[in-house]
Amino acid sequence: MRLDRVVEETAFNLVRFAVTDLPADVKEALEQAYRSEVSEIGKAQLGNIVRNFCLAGEGGVPLCQDTGLIEFYVWVGEGFGSVRGLGEAFVGAVRRATVEVPLRPNAVEPFTRVNSGDNTGRGLPRVVWEFVEGDGLEVAVVPKGGGGENVSMLGMLGPTEGVGGVKRFVVDAVIEAGARPCPPVVVGVGVGGSADQALGLAKRALLRPLDERNPDARLAGLEEELLELINATGIGPMGLGGSTTALGVRMDWAHCHTASLPVGVVFQCWAARRARARISRDGRVEYLSHRRE
Amino acid sequence: MTVTVHRYRTPISEDQARKLRVSDELYLSGMIITARDQAHMRALKWLEEGKPLPLSFEGLGLFHSGPMVERVDGEWRVVCAGPTTSARMEDLEARFLEAFKPRIIIGKGGMGSRTAEALRNFGAVYCSFTGGAGLLVADAVREVEGVEWLDLGVPEALWVLRVEGFGPLTVAMDASGGNLYAEVAKGVQENKVKIYERIGLKQKSRS
Numbered sequence: 001m002r003l004d005r006v007v008e009e010t011a012f013n014l015v016r017f018a019v020t021d022l023p024a025d026v027k028e029a030l031e032q033a034y035r036s037e038v039s040e041i042g043k044a045q046l047g048n049i050v051r052n053f054c055l056a057g058e059g060g061v062p063l064c065q066d067t068g069l070i071e072f073y074v075w076v077g078e079g080f081g082s083v084r085g086l087g088e089a090f091v092g093a094v095r096r097a098t099v100e101v102p103l104r105p106n107a108v109e110p111f112t113r114v115n116s117g118d119n120t121g122r123g124l125p126r127v128v129w130e131f132v133e134g135d136g137l138e139v140a141v142v143p144k145g146g147g148g149e150n151v152s153m154l155g156m157l158g159p160t161e162g163v164g165g166v167k168r169f170v171v172d173a174v175i176e177a178g179a180r181p182c183p184p185v186v187v188g189v190g191v192g193g194s195a196d197q198a199l200g201l202a203k204r205a206l207l208r209p210l211d212e213r214n215p216d217a218r219l220a221g222l223e224e225e226l227l228e229l230i231n232a233t234g235i236g237p238m239g240l241g242g243s244t245t246a247l248g249v250r251m252d253w254a255h256c257h258t259a260s261l262p263v264g265v266v267f268q269c270w271a272a273r274r275a276r277a278r279i280s281r282d283g284r285v286e287y288l289s290h291r292r293e
Numbered sequence: 294m295t296v297t298v299h300r301y302r303t304p305i306s307e308d309q310a311r312k313l314r315v316s317d318e319l320y321l322s323g324m325i326i327t328a329r330d331q332a333h334m335r336a337l338k339w340l341e342e343g344k345p346l347p348l349s350f351e352g353l354g355l356f357h358s359g360p361m362v363e364r365v366d367g368e369w370r371v372v373c374a375g376p377t378t379s380a381r382m383e384d385l386e387a388r389f390l391e392a393f394k395p396r397i398i399i400g401k402g403g404m405g406s407r408t409a410e411a412l413r414n415f416g417a418v419y420c421s422f423t424g425g426a427g428l429l430v431a432d433a434v435r436e437v438e439g440v441e442w443l444d445l446g447v448p449e450a451l452w453v454l455r456v457e458g459f460g461p462l463t464v465a466m467d468a469s470g471g472n473l474y475a476e477v478a479k480g481v482q483e484n485k486v487k488i489y490e491r492i493g494l495k496q497k498s499r500s
Binding site: 229 | 296316331358359360361363372373374375377378380401402403421422423424425426427428429432446447448461463465473474476477478480481484485487488489491492493
């Protein structure tokens with residue numbers, strides 16, 4: 001058994017699960033939003049959304065034509081053993097998924113706009129590596145659509161602007177984004193670090209399920225408050241007005257320079273797709289987000 | 294609020310387009326084309342160069358979408374085709390409407406003031422369909438009539454689709470200046486003031 005082959009097969013399955021079947025917590029949040037939405041037009045949007053993800057689940061087909069750029073997060077246990085071939089494994093998984101799932105070919109060369117045809121290319125798929133304690137390897141995939149990505153915001157706030165400034169920046173970013181990221185969205189917020197770190201923290205925060213409270217009590221409170229403020233904007237489902245603009249706010253933080261207060265805000269559309277698995281060093285695979293059929 | 298429901302079949306006349314009002318629901322049947330950034334640019338470039346389009350867009354639905362397709366036994370099939378963000382086409386749409394006269398734009402997120410003016414001037418409407426609900430669209434597609442400009446890549450190509458009962462589309466910008474997005478934006482600006490007050494008050498109570 002070669003571990004890189006197991007990783008490739010697992011990564012392929014994760015991509016397929018992610019683009020065809022929303023995680024249970026997201027489905028539940030959308031169904032709850034459908035029940036509670038006050039606007040008639042907004043409710044109709046949520047009705048379409050629920051009907052659409054049900055169709056995707058039944059048919060095993062991608063629920064949105066924008067299957068995104070595929071991003072992987074990998075936590076490699078220090079005792080996992082060889083990492084040989086792992087980088088290539090993710091490229092191989094995306095190529096195969098593009099044909100077999102299928103995925104829409106979304107990767108283009110930025111200057112000529114020529115499509116690579118297989119969702120890979122220079123820097124793609126993006127893989128974020130982290131070394132952790134333990135013997136296993138965990139991998140998560142997030143297919144990230146273009147509409148949500150295009151409204152990402154970075155604020156290099158002044159330190160004196162404080163927590164109030166952070167809240168204001170997040171609310172402003174949501175209002176500026178309006179209908180474009182396909183609300184109801186999940187908003188990721190990264191506070192601190194460097195400029196790129198703040199955005200990276202925000203994005204990684206999206207991995208935490210909507211029904212899992214932030215272990216940091218201070219952030220858990222902020223997330224709840226921000227969600228309330230965002231839903232008070234009235235942007236609503238698809239920006240057509242209503243009481244559901246976000247399904248959740250996910251936050252993370254890092255220490256930052258004494259002169260800075262970076263805030264990264266990223267958006268995941270209502271199709272908040274993700275999947276996750278754990279691979280043991282003897283090659284056993286456990287799917288954490290989706291039950292293996 | 295009672296919603297007026299319309300069922301239209303292409304080709305759609307200017308008069309028919311002008312009858313639609315903001316918040317109405319529309320079910321569209323007949324021919325639609327998909328066009329994103331690149332297909333808009335090429336159509337307008339060909340117009341400048343005096344080259345004829347592969348087909349007339351007059352009276353058709355113009356769908357901002359990059360469909361996901363598959364080819365089975367030489368036949369194209371739409372797997373999933375939700376709308377894309379229409380705002381990206383804002384620089385091009387007014388000229389497109391004037392030159393080619395599609396009557397029903399379908400997209401998501403709305404468009405800007407230049408498109409709004411062109412809708413009034415040339416008699417067309419902008420409809421919103423739920424972003425991401427691409428399987429509901431695929432369900433309404435009866436046949437892929439053709440594809441042009443495939444060299445632009447699958448999402449950016451011009452797909453010609455025959456649809457049946459595509460909807461419910463929400464009329465969000467009409468030919469009389471009605472604009473659902475502007476109404477929502479006005480409300481959002483009012484709400485923003487209250488939200489700022491809440492943030493401010495909380496800051497004060499903390500100190």
